[in-house]
Amino acid sequence: MAHPEIENIKKRAEEKFDATVAQLVSYLKIPAISCDTAHYGDVEKLASVVRGDLEQAGFDNARVLTLDGALPLVAAERLKAGPDKPTVLIYGHLDLQPVKGEPWETPPHEAVEKNGRLYARGSADDMGGWVSHMAALSSWLEVAGELPLNVKLVIEGEEEIGSPNLERYMDAHPDVFDADLMVLTDCENPSPEIPGLTVSLRGLYEVKLELEALTSDVHSGLWGNMGPDVSTSLIKLLSRIIDDDGRLNLGRQTVDAAWAKAAWDVPMGDDVIRTGAHLIDAVEPLPTRDRAPAEWVWRQPALTVLSTTLPREDQHKNALRAKAAATLSIRLAPGQTKKDMRALLEEQLLTNVPGGCKVTLTDMPASAESWLYEPQGPAFDAADRAYEKAWGKKLLQIGVGGSIPFVALFGRRFGDLPLILNGVMDPETGAHGPNESMHLGVFKKAIVANVYLLDELSQVPGLVRRK
Numbered sequence: 001m002a003h004p005e006i007e008n009i010k011k012r013a014e015e016k017f018d019a020t021v022a023q024l025v026s027y028l029k030i031p032a033i034s035c036d037t038a039h040y041g042d043v044e045k046l047a048s049v050v051r052g053d054l055e056q057a058g059f060d061n062a063r064v065l066t067l068d069g070a071l072p073l074v075a076a077e078r079l080k081a082g083p084d085k086p087t088v089l090i091y092g093h094l095d096l097q098p099v100k101g102e103p104w105e106t107p108p109h110e111a112v113e114k115n116g117r118l119y120a121r122g123s124a125d126d127m128g129g130w131v132s133h134m135a136a137l138s139s140w141l142e143v144a145g146e147l148p149l150n151v152k153l154v155i156e157g158e159e160e161i162g163s164p165n166l167e168r169y170m171d172a173h174p175d176v177f178d179a180d181l182m183v184l185t186d187c188e189n190p191s192p193e194i195p196g197l198t199v200s201l202r203g204l205y206e207v208k209l210e211l212e213a214l215t216s217d218v219h220s221g222l223w224g225n226m227g228p229d230v231s232t233s234l235i236k237l238l239s240r241i242i243d244d245d246g247r248l249n250l251g252r253q254t255v256d257a258a259w260a261k262a263a264w265d266v267p268m269g270d271d272v273i274r275t276g277a278h279l280i281d282a283v284e285p286l287p288t289r290d291r292a293p294a295e296w297v298w299r300q301p302a303l304t305v306l307s308t309t310l311p312r313e314d315q316h317k318n319a320l321r322a323k324a325a326a327t328l329s330i331r332l333a334p335g336q337t338k339k340d341m342r343a344l345l346e347e348q349l350l351t352n353v354p355g356g357c358k359v360t361l362t363d364m365p366a367s368a369e370s371w372l373y374e375p376q377g378p379a380f381d382a383a384d385r386a387y388e389k390a391w392g393k394k395l396l397q398i399g400v401g402g403s404i405p406f407v408a409l410f411g412r413r414f415g416d417l418p419l420i421l422n423g424v425m426d427p428e429t430g431a432h433g434p435n436e437s438m439h440l441g442v443f444k445k446a447i448v449a450n451v452y453l454l455d456e457l458s459q460v461p462g463l464v465r466r467k
């Protein structure tokens with residue numbers, strides 16, 4: 001049964017919406033840019049402000065944790081609902097992407113409201129994300145006097161540099177992360193009208209393909225046709241792993257039929273792709289070939305040539321070249337590993353090389369794990385109910401085409417728990433670029449959804465893991 005005060009709690013959250021936005025705006029003034037040593041002090045300052053605010057909101061044990069060589073992490077908890085109630089961990093991050101060299105129309109660290117959106121670096125990624133939880137939690141405490149379940153908060157200070165120390169924090173402070181389920185708030189909604197539940201990430205694998213044929217460049221008039229041209233051999237070799245549409249033809253996944261069908265509901269039509277991918281007028285999006293665009297960008301591996309040593313214009317000369325190389329980036333499908341892809345590449349690229357060139361394939365350092373998750377069970381039904389009340393719609397399962405190290409890490413360490421990945425971003429947010437913004441209607445719905453989510457989750461039996 002719903003909490004008797006639930007509608008009053010929701011009302012309270014709505015009434016103080018302007019105050020919540022004001023609090024968010026005050027956080028956004030602090031340029032907590034984690035990739036820039038000049039702003040480490042700002043990350044520390046914001047962590048300390050947030051710690052104080054959490055304490056004031058009624059959280060216990062609000063603390064700024066530190067580790068050698070790491071930026072701080074804020075932790076707080078309220079565990080007064082009792083042992084029969086589950087403990088939910090809520091994750092967000094307070095650090096920001098840099099703004100240097102970007103053409104901002106308004107000052108990046110002075111939030112400006114325009115056409116129903118709040119413009120500032122970090123507005124949606126990820127300050128609005130965890131502030132939406134703070135607003136919901138404080139509304140609960142103000143109206144009901146207590147939370148309906150046990151809550152732990154973790155607010156990281158290094159997400160934008162790839163969470164290099166998050167696992168060390170997990171090892172050093174297991175109690176901070178010990179929970180029955182987790183809500184990780186740093187993800188996107190497919191549109192301001194449709195709430196998203198992120199269930200997959202593509203991984204990243206980079207390899208260098210090198211061909212070698214001659215001890216030095218030689219005259220092409222003398223030896224063209226008898227000595228191999230490594231450049232054309234490289235192109236021909238690469239074409240083995242590319243289909244007629246220009247996509248990688250290796251490691252293609254068979255996705256769950258129900259998911260594949262639902263993927264057509266994701267608002268990713270030609271216009272969205274045209275705008276998002278910056279296509280010129282003469283170019284169409286790649287053909288769908290019976291797979292939804294969302295499936296292509298979230299669930300299938302993709303190849304991009306990052307660089308080559310093919311002769312450049314300023315190296316123009318009539319010569320066969322001694323060597324040629326291409327560095328390839330492969331977005332791994334969710335669930336696919338580097339090892340899987342490496343085996344497929346070796347099979348195609350290391351035998352019968354055009355021109356008989358010597359070939360090597362070397363792993364490059366850049367790398368990220370993929371992640372594939374099955375959101376099943378009563379916690380997700382509870383989340384759907386909460387979102388239906390706040391958004392009028394259930395969560396749409398989406399993926400992320402890029403890689404988010406903290407998600408892969410949580411997935412690897414806590415993949416046996418219900419993991420609810422949500423957030424306040426939408427396709428217009430422009431995270432990591434100029435004029436980042438958050439849709440204020442999305443922010444309000446996120447707060448209300450979080451109010452209901454706590455109530456719904458508190459009523460789900462069996463979420464508490466018996467030790």
Ligand SMILES: [Zn+2]
Pocket residue numbers: 093125126159186
């Ligand atoms: Zn983020």
